[in-house]
Every structure is written in structure tokens, then in C-alpha cells.
Amino acid sequence: MKTPISLMLIFLSVPTLWSCQRTEEKQTEKPNIVVFFVDDMGWQDTSVPFWTEITEWNKRYHTPNMEKLASQGMKFTQAYAHSVCSPSRTSLLTGMNPARHGVTNWTLRKDISTDHEDEVLEFPAWNLNGLQPVDTINNSIFATTLPSILRAHGYHTIHVGKAHWGAMDTPGANPLNLGFDINIAGHAAGGLGSYLGENNFGNATPGAHTLPWGVPGMEKYHGHSIHLTEALTLEAIAALNEAKKKDQPFFLYFSHYTVHIPLEADERFYDKYQNLEEPEAKYASMVEGMDKSLGDIMNYLQQNNLDENTIIIFISDNGGLSATARGGIPHQHSSPLNSGKGSAYEGGIRIPMLIKWPNVTVPGSSFEDYLIIEDLFPSLLHMANVTTPTIVQTVDGENLTPHLQGKAQGKFREKPLIWHYPNNWGPTGPGIGATSTIREGDWKLVYWYKYEKRELFNIREDIGELIDRSTENPEKVMELAKKLADYLKEVNAFRPKDKRSGEFIAWPDEGLL
Structure with missing residues (x-):
């Protein structure tokens, strides 16, 4: 077995006089952006x-770099994604709700559905x-x-880690496309x-x-005693080192495979974490490894005088896995929320989210x-000062930046939140099944x-x-x-x-009118 290569981080993150001078010259109206x-x-x-409240789960995990990011930026207590991965990832890249973009379940093989069979639903x-x-x-x-x-609009764009947008043997499988x-x-x-x-x-x-x-693409680490989370971090920092040499801002989309x-x-x-049963000890170590990666990126930005011109957004793609493969009681790992990944209930869709936008x-x-x-x-387009992009799709997302800047009054979203999952993920549990959901104000309807x-x-x-x-x-x-039915009909869901x-x-409204 080969030796660990984590020491590479030390050499990759040492700033040079040239890089510091170069960075100072690049403080422009377009900030760098990191989506973690x-x-x-x-x-x-x-x-x-x-x-x-601080819960027992918060006491279990050690994420000091998330704590640091929260102290430097803004914490979002009611941030949502969708209940499984590809719908959320497609929504982030397009601004569309899954009911509109139609990627309502996770993708893999071309022309083959990932839905599990059901005795009633087709x-x-x-x-x-x-x-x-x-x-085409x-x-x-x-x-x-x-x-x-x-x-x-002038950004150098970097993808590191999990993609999961297009099925195998399609152009969308490759982030370069x-x-x-x-x-x-x-x-x-x-x-x-x-x-x-x-x-x-x-x-x-x-x-x-x-x-x-x-x-793919990580062959130089094959056979080494290194966790993928660390290897991807090394590669992300190497990519940032190359980005420093360019006279343009960067967009780093650092998408970890962990904690899948x-x-x-x-x-x-x-x-x-040896006091925990084995599945949970492994899980907790993976969470802390992810947090170490966040800290390595934050330290790199600071050491290279990039942190004051770099926005960092921390998010997850869905709720935490709780139906299978975990220790403890199923569907309880996000308590007080009900259920977890795959569910229309809060445990399946509410996510941790942090934003640091310097100054x-x-x-x-x-x-x-x-x-x-x-x-x-x-929101990211407005942060990048891209105000009139040419796009082909209708965007459902709303611009958050006035609220981040403290310029907006009242609540953020005038339109309700919509989730649409007319599919069968496979596992069973609370809120897991073919559903459409709406939240407006404090009220939430699951159909x-x-x-x-x-x-x-x-x-x-x-x-x-x-x-x-x-x-x-x-x-x-x-x-x-x-309201839910009207939207679903409008977008041909x-x-x-x-x-x-x-x-x-x-x-959802049929039989009620």
C-alpha cells in the first residue's frame, strides 16, 4: 500500500508574492463564487x-468549519431542496422547478427509468x-x-466531484458540455x-x-490510502491554483460525493466516534471529513488573498439518508423533522445552507x-452582476440578493414553494411515495x-x-x-x-371543487 498524500495540501496552499500581487489586481466588480x-x-x-434549539444530533457531529462559515456569513433556517438528487441539481443549474423541467427522479442509464414498480401506479x-x-x-x-x-460573462468555470445531470451516453453526462x-x-x-x-x-x-x-479521472490516487473527500479537495485546490493565473474570476462548483x-x-x-455504533461512526467521520474539506478551501482562499472577493455558498442536495443503511432508528436522523431523503416531509427536503458574501x-x-x-x-447571476442573461427556459427561482444586501423589506418569497415527485424511489417510510406538495406561509399540503x-x-x-x-x-x-394544481397544469407536469x-x-384539487 502506498503512503498517504495529504501533505500535498501544504505545498498547494502556500501563497507566493506573485499570486498575492496578481490577486490584488483582480479585485473587480465580479466576485469569485464557490458553491460547496x-x-x-x-x-x-x-x-x-x-x-x-441545539439538538443531540448537533452535539454528535463536529463541523468547526461550518461553524466558522456561519460566524462569517448568514445561516438559513428554512432552506429547501427536492427530495432526491438529480431534481435538485437540475433546479440549481437551470432555476426551474422539477415540475417544469421534468427531471423528477434520479437519472442514470439512457432511456431507462429508475422508478420501482408499483401495483397501482403507472x-x-x-x-x-x-x-x-x-x-435533440x-x-x-x-x-x-x-x-x-x-x-x-467572463468566468473560469470549474466542476469538481459529483455531477449527475445527464444519463449515461448523453451529452449532459459530461459537465464540460x-x-x-x-x-x-x-x-x-x-x-x-x-x-x-x-x-x-x-x-x-x-x-x-x-x-x-x-x-472517473482520479487514477493518480488509485492504490493510495486516501479518502475520496480528501483527494477531491487536493484536486480542487490545484484547480484554484491554475485559476489564479487567469485574468478572470472563477466559479468553483465543488460537489462532494460524500455523505452518500x-x-x-x-x-x-x-x-x-468509537462510542457510536459502526454505521453511525463511519457516517460521522465522513461528515467531519467533508467539513475538513470546507476548511481547506476557506484556508486556501484566505492564504491567497482571495477570501474578501469570494462568495461561498454551502448547501446539500436533499435531506439526509434515514430510510436505509444507517444505524439507530430509521426515519429519525433529522429529528425533530420527520423522515429523510426521498420524503415529501421536512426531513426529506429541508437542508443546511450558509452564505458568506464578504462585506x-x-x-x-x-x-x-x-x-x-x-x-x-x-441569485448567483445577480451576485455575479449578470442581470440580463440570454436563456431559453422559464425560471421559477426568485432573486435573493436584495435580502442578502439588506435592501428588501418584508418576506422573501411571494410565490409558494412547490415540490413534485410523481415517482417511486424504492424505500418506504413517512412521506415517501408519489406526491406533489405546496407550502405557503406556515401551511403545507401534501397530495x-x-x-x-x-x-x-x-x-x-x-x-x-x-x-x-x-x-x-x-x-x-x-x-x-x-394553487398546486394550477401550477402543475401550467407547466404540463x-x-x-x-x-x-x-x-x-x-x-390535487379534483374532487374538492
Whole structure:
């Protein structure tokens, strides 16, 4: 076995006089942007409390660099994504809600759905080939992507880690086709065979790429005792070193594979969690490894005089995994939220989110309004001073920047939040199934296609969604069901059919009018 190579970080992050002078010359109206994207990280998988109370989960995990970022920027207590990965990732890159872009489930193989069979529902022919740079791929969405817009406006665009936009054997599988100048380790798959360099990151043989679960492009680490999280961090810093040489701002989309399964310990941190059962000890070490990566990026920016002109956005792509593969009680890993990844309930869609915008966001502040991941598309463009981009799609996201700048009054979002998942993820549990959901104010309505059933929750009073208030509030059910149905019809959203009758399942408001 070869020796660890983490010491490379020391040499990669040492600033030079030339780089410092170069950086000072590049302080322009266009800031650098880092999107630090974590996979399957739940709302409670951090020592940063995103609730009104510090929970036992917050005490379990050690994320000092998230704490540092929160102290330097703004914490978002009601940030949302979608319940599984590809829908969220497509929404971030396009500004579209999944009901509009149609990538409603996770993608992998061309023309093959990832839906599990159901005895009642026939699932729609959703856009299973994912996000594409062309309009000639069937069952896909063609859109103008965030990195392509930034590149057209002078940015050097870097992708590191998990991509998971286009299906295998389609152009969208390669981030280079979606607007990135550099792609490190990104391809069609959203999972991986192994995090361990000793296992060649899931590739069958050293120096090769094994589809679908082998991580590509990391061959120089094959056979080394290194965790993928650290290897990707080394590569990200090397890419930033190259970006420094260019007379242009950079956009780094650093999308970790962690903390997605398989749960494989990051040995740098594993010993400190031996009081936990093995799956949870591995998980906690992976969380801390992710946090170390965040700290390495933040330290690099500071050491190279880039931190005062670099926006950092920290997010997850969905709620934390809780239905399978974890220790402890299933569906409880984001408590007080109900359920986890794949669920329409809060545990499946509420995510940790932090933004540091130097000299704009108030250090140590909190943002209490709700927002959703597609809001980052127009927000990032405005942060980059791209105000009139040429795009082909209709954008659902709303611009957050006036609120970050303290220039806006009142609540952030006038339109309700919408989630649309007319699919079958596979695992079962609370809130997991074919659903469409709307939240407006404190009220949230979940519509179940299989049962044509509506649940109503008051999130402010019942964050765990334990009390269905639909019976006692029929007017609110009707109001939200109509708004949800009107939007789904407007965007021609996919919906399942009933196998028994061959007819489409009713819209959320049908039978109430």
C-alpha cells in the first residue's frame, strides 16, 4: 500500500508574492463564487444548529468549519431542496422547478427509468435522460445552464466531484458540455463504488474507469490510502491554483460525493466516534471529513488573498439518508423533522445552507424566511452582476440578493414553494411515495397520488408534521390544492396513471371543487 498524500495540501496552499500581487489586481466588480455542495447531508448532520434549539444530533457531529462559515456569513433556517438528487441539481443549474423541467427522479442509464414498480401506479415517462445542452435528446430538458452563463460573462468555470445531470451516453453526462471549463471526477452516476483509494474509488482495476459506479479521472490516487473527500479537495485546490493565473474570476462548483452511501470511514476522524455504533461512526467521520474539506478551501482562499472577493455558498442536495443503511432508528436522523431523503416531509427536503458574501452578508446572521434551491440560479447571476442573461427556459427561482444586501423589506418569497415527485424511489417510510406538495406561509399540503389523499400541516406549530389538520381546515386544503394544481397544469407536469383504469390520477384539487 502506498503512503498517504495529504501533505500535498501544504505545498498547494502556500501563497507566493506573485499570486498575492496578481490577486490584488483582480479585485473587480465580479466576485469569485464557490458553491460547496454536499450529497445527502441532512439538516441535523452538523454542529451548526439550524433550529431554535441545539439538538443531540448537533452535539454528535463536529463541523468547526461550518461553524466558522456561519460566524462569517448568514445561516438559513428554512432552506429547501427536492427530495432526491438529480431534481435538485437540475433546479440549481437551470432555476426551474422539477415540475417544469421534468427531471423528477434520479437519472442514470439512457432511456431507462429508475422508478420501482408499483401495483397501482403507472409512472409517467419523465425526463429520465436529464439535463442536456441540446434539444435533440428524448425525455430530457434543454436549458441554458448557470455555468454556461457565467462563462459567457467572463468566468473560469470549474466542476469538481459529483455531477449527475445527464444519463449515461448523453451529452449532459459530461459537465464540460454544460458550461464548465474544467471537469474533475464528474460523470453520469450519482453514487460510487467506494470512497477508498485502496479500492480505486470503485473502479475494478487501477488506472481504469468502471461504469457505472467507478469515479472517473482520479487514477493518480488509485492504490493510495486516501479518502475520496480528501483527494477531491487536493484536486480542487490545484484547480484554484491554475485559476489564479487567469485574468478572470472563477466559479468553483465543488460537489462532494460524500455523505452518500456506501458508508466508508474517513480514517482521519473515525477514532473519535468509537462510542457510536459502526454505521453511525463511519457516517460521522465522513461528515467531519467533508467539513475538513470546507476548511481547506476557506484556508486556501484566505492564504491567497482571495477570501474578501469570494462568495461561498454551502448547501446539500436533499435531506439526509434515514430510510436505509444507517444505524439507530430509521426515519429519525433529522429529528425533530420527520423522515429523510426521498420524503415529501421536512426531513426529506429541508437542508443546511450558509452564505458568506464578504462585506454584504452580516456576520453571524440568520435568515428565517423559506427559500428553495432553484432560487440560487437568479441569485448567483445577480451576485455575479449578470442581470440580463440570454436563456431559453422559464425560471421559477426568485432573486435573493436584495435580502442578502439588506435592501428588501418584508418576506422573501411571494410565490409558494412547490415540490413534485410523481415517482417511486424504492424505500418506504413517512412521506415517501408519489406526491406533489405546496407550502405557503406556515401551511403545507401534501397530495398522495396513489390514494388521492391530502394531508395538511402547520409547519410553524408542528415542525415534525405529526398532526394532519386537513379535516378541520377544509378551506385551506381547497385553497392550497387549487394553487398546486394550477401550477402543475401550467407547466404540463407529469403525473401517474392508475393501472387498473388506465386513466390519469386526479390533480390535487379534483374532487374538492
